[in-house]
Amino acid sequence: MSSRINFTHTVTERFLRYVAIDTQSDPNSASCPSTEKQKHLGALLVQELRDIGLADAELDVHGYVYATIPATTDKRVPVVCFCSHMDTSPDCSGAGVKPQIVSNYQGGDIALPGDPAQVIRAAEHPALADQIGHDIITTDGTTLLGADNKAGIAEIMDAAAFLVGHPQIEHGTIKILFTPDEEIGRGVDKVDLQKLGAEFAYTIDGETAGHLEDETFSADSALITIAGVSAHPGFAKGKMEHAIKIAAAIVERLPKGTCSPETTEGRDGFLHPIGISGALEQATLALIVRDFTEAGLQDKAALLQRIVGEVMRDYPRSTVKLDIKPQYRNMKQVIDRHPQIVDFALEAIRRAGLEPVRSSIRGGTDGSRLSFMGLPCPNIFAGEHAFHSRLEWVSRQDMEKAAETIVHLAMIWAERA
Numbered sequence: 001m002s003s004r005i006n007f008t009h010t011v012t013e014r015f016l017r018y019v020a021i022d023t024q025s026d027p028n029s030a031s032c033p034s035t036e037k038q039k040h041l042g043a044l045l046v047q048e049l050r051d052i053g054l055a056d057a058e059l060d061v062h063g064y065v066y067a068t069i070p071a072t073t074d075k076r077v078p079v080v081c082f083c084s085h086m087d088t089s090p091d092c093s094g095a096g097v098k099p100q101i102v103s104n105y106q107g108g109d110i111a112l113p114g115d116p117a118q119v120i121r122a123a124e125h126p127a128l129a130d131q132i133g134h135d136i137i138t139t140d141g142t143t144l145l146g147a148d149n150k151a152g153i154a155e156i157m158d159a160a161a162f163l164v165g166h167p168q169i170e171h172g173t174i175k176i177l178f179t180p181d182e183e184i185g186r187g188v189d190k191v192d193l194q195k196l197g198a199e200f201a202y203t204i205d206g207e208t209a210g211h212l213e214d215e216t217f218s219a220d221s222a223l224i225t226i227a228g229v230s231a232h233p234g235f236a237k238g239k240m241e242h243a244i245k246i247a248a249a250i251v252e253r254l255p256k257g258t259c260s261p262e263t264t265e266g267r268d269g270f271l272h273p274i275g276i277s278g279a280l281e282q283a284t285l286a287l288i289v290r291d292f293t294e295a296g297l298q299d300k301a302a303l304l305q306r307i308v309g310e311v312m313r314d315y316p317r318s319t320v321k322l323d324i325k326p327q328y329r330n331m332k333q334v335i336d337r338h339p340q341i342v343d344f345a346l347e348a349i350r351r352a353g354l355e356p357v358r359s360s361i362r363g364g365t366d367g368s369r370l371s372f373m374g375l376p377c378p379n380i381f382a383g384e385h386a387f388h389s390r391l392e393w394v395s396r397q398d399m400e401k402a403a404e405t406i407v408h409l410a411m412i413w414a415e416r417a
């Protein structure tokens with residue numbers, strides 16, 4: 001029964017409206033949202049949510065959009081939230097996006113009309129091979145597209161409009177949350193979970209259709225502060241211990257063939273220097289530590305400790321401090337306590353006619369932070385590809401499948417309650 005819903009979609013029209021609004025976030029701004037223009041999209045979304053009948057839709061002072069789709073059943077169904085972010089990456093301009101739609105894609109490279117140097121090559125974008133017959137949306141090559149994450153927003157909006165328009169579909173209370181500043185790591189800084197009132201959530205911000213991600217990296221930062229011994233270079237023999245050279249020696253000993261981003265993939269973590277600065281007397285070296293398991297993180301921290309210890313043997317009068325701090329943790333630790341979140345999502349993907357694939361993210365998401373704030377939150381595909389670049393693309397068919405997945409998921413939570 002449930003798989004025989006006749007979907008009518010508004011997702012592509014919505015998507016094209018949303019990408020026309022520049023919502024680039026700014027890591028150098030201390031305000032929230034980091035850029036006021038994100039509220040322009042927020043205000044439009046609130047207007048559209050009210051237009052479909054969600055009277056409580058609101059944009060708060062921090063730039064978060066909240067709305068409720070009221071339950072259509074008396075059953076006690078957990079309150080589930082669908083979440084996407086409104087900002088786009090600071091890495092690439094999102095102003096004046098001019099989308100082109102390649103209808104009924106038949107394979108091959110896609111040239112972007114605004115810049116001859118920008119070509120989405122089939123050889124470099126193997127995911128295109130699964131898009132034959134689909135309508136692919138790209139930019140003109142002069143900006144990013146913003147499918148990350150406006151595809152997710154359009155899919156949630158489309159699903160919301162569909163659910164409100166079909167009150168015979170049974171579902172519990174559904175919450176909608178659109179956040180600012182995800183791309184600069186502040187997406188959940190000012191979220192009001194009390195007000196949201198959800199028990200479980202899904203971000204709709206993944207890549208390939210059918211994918212669900214319930215694992216992220218666990219992440220630590222490591223800061224090495226080196227105090228060397230300074231002396232006049234003309235009279236330094238046997239006295240000077242150069243902090244810059246100590247820092248360089250540590251970097252030189254970091255593993256190269258393994259345990260670094262450029263030589264690992266899949267489930268292997270890494271140690272990765274992200275900053276170095278200093279002078280003769282003092283230098284600092286900043287690194288990030290990534291792994292999927294706690295034990296893996298600890299191994300890498302121990303390796304770093306060992307390298308530092310070995311290097312310092314050559315510099316007996318210098319001192320070093322190694323400071324390791326947690327950044328975020330693998331959401332799986334939380335999500336595994338509530339296996340139905342993932343099970344229902346896989347079933348919803350199946351009912352939308354796709355083969356579900358469970359995978360992990362070599363990074364963190366708003367969902368990893370939300371999970372540890374008490375709102376378990378895996379990530380469902382939005383269909384976005386080549387994000388943060390001018391080659392970004394998404395297909396209409398994948399966006400429609402994501403919207404259908406959301407509708408099925410709302411129904412499954414009610415069915416299984």
Ligand SMILES: [Zn+2]
Pocket residue numbers: 085148149182205
């Ligand atoms: Zn995103």
